[in-house]
Amino acid sequence: MNSQCVIIGIAGASASGKSLIAKTIFEELCRDLGTDQIGVIAEDAYYRDQGHLSMEQRVLTNYDHPKALDHELLCRHLQALKTGEAVEIPTYSYSDHTRMADTIKMTPKKVIILEGILLLTDPGLRGLMDASVFMDTPLDICFMRRLARDVAERGRTMESVMAQYTETVRPMFLQFIDPSKQYADIIVPRGGKNRIATDILKARIQHLLAK
Numbered sequence: 001m002n003s004q005c006v007i008i009g010i011a012g013a014s015a016s017g018k019s020l021i022a023k024t025i026f027e028e029l030c031r032d033l034g035t036d037q038i039g040v041i042a043e044d045a046y047y048r049d050q051g052h053l054s055m056e057q058r059v060l061t062n063y064d065h066p067k068a069l070d071h072e073l074l075c076r077h078l079q080a081l082k083t084g085e086a087v088e089i090p091t092y093s094y095s096d097h098t099r100m101a102d103t104i105k106m107t108p109k110k111v112i113i114l115e116g117i118l119l120l121t122d123p124g125l126r127g128l129m130d131a132s133v134f135m136d137t138p139l140d141i142c143f144m145r146r147l148a149r150d151v152a153e154r155g156r157t158m159e160s161v162m163a164q165y166t167e168t169v170r171p172m173f174l175q176f177i178d179p180s181k182q183y184a185d186i187i188v189p190r191g192g193k194n195r196i197a198t199d200i201l202k203a204r205i206q207h208l209l210a211k
């Protein structure tokens, strides 16, 4: 069976507004399509399991390098959803830096919004997307938003956020994430509250669904 499944990929720097725009599109399209016909998948859910490592070793992982993510599993899950099969999406703890025991079942959807920093670096994932987006928020703004968010929501200290940003987040952005902008169909400036970009993406999804 080859069910209709429109996949939109949203990439960009950490704290560039990927989750916010994905959530906005999800909530607004749910009103037309129904909540069971649209889903959001975060690439972060596919960080590799590090249960075999000590906490001291886990904090040393470079979470902004493509090899930190299990893109193969994400590709398999998207292919399964496209062929009408349900999947068990992993869950990830940012404070424990590893997968949690629970998974979340996702049934096939008409629309899947994928969001994550490194999505557009992977040719396999790009090949599964019907449209791709890059959130082009200035890096200094992303850093300020990440600092506030990670201290408030991800159990970090200000010092640890600043050290990680200098050691891995910024260098990996320059090496992998920013160059992947070339693969985006749409480049969104400013962040997750860009109303016109949100409307354009919604219209494109509706157009793909009507085909």
Ligand SMILES: Nc1ncnc2c1ncn2[C@@H]1O[C@H](COP(=O)(O)OP(=O)(O)O)[C@@H](O)[C@H]1O
Pocket: 012, 013, 014, 015, 016, 017, 018, 019, 020, 021, 145, 146, 149, 190, 191, 192, 193, 194
């Ligand atoms: N245009 C914007 N104006 C103000 N705050 C924003 C904007 N876009 C995103 N944010 C905020 O910045 C933080 C990071 O956004 P988020 O969507 O979580 O980023 P990402 O998913 O790219 O890491 C969140 O607290 C979010 O509410």
Ligand SMILES: O=c1ccn([C@@H]2O[C@H](COP(=O)(O)O)[C@@H](O)[C@H]2O)c(=O)[nH]1
Pocket: 013, 014, 015, 018, 044, 047, 063, 064, 093, 094, 095, 096, 097, 098, 116, 117, 169
């Ligand atoms: O254990 C972890 C896993 C990830 N990170 C950081 O998360 C961001 C990606 O998530 P966004 O929601 O796009 O910000 C990435 O930059 C990693 O550095 C982490 O710190 N610890």
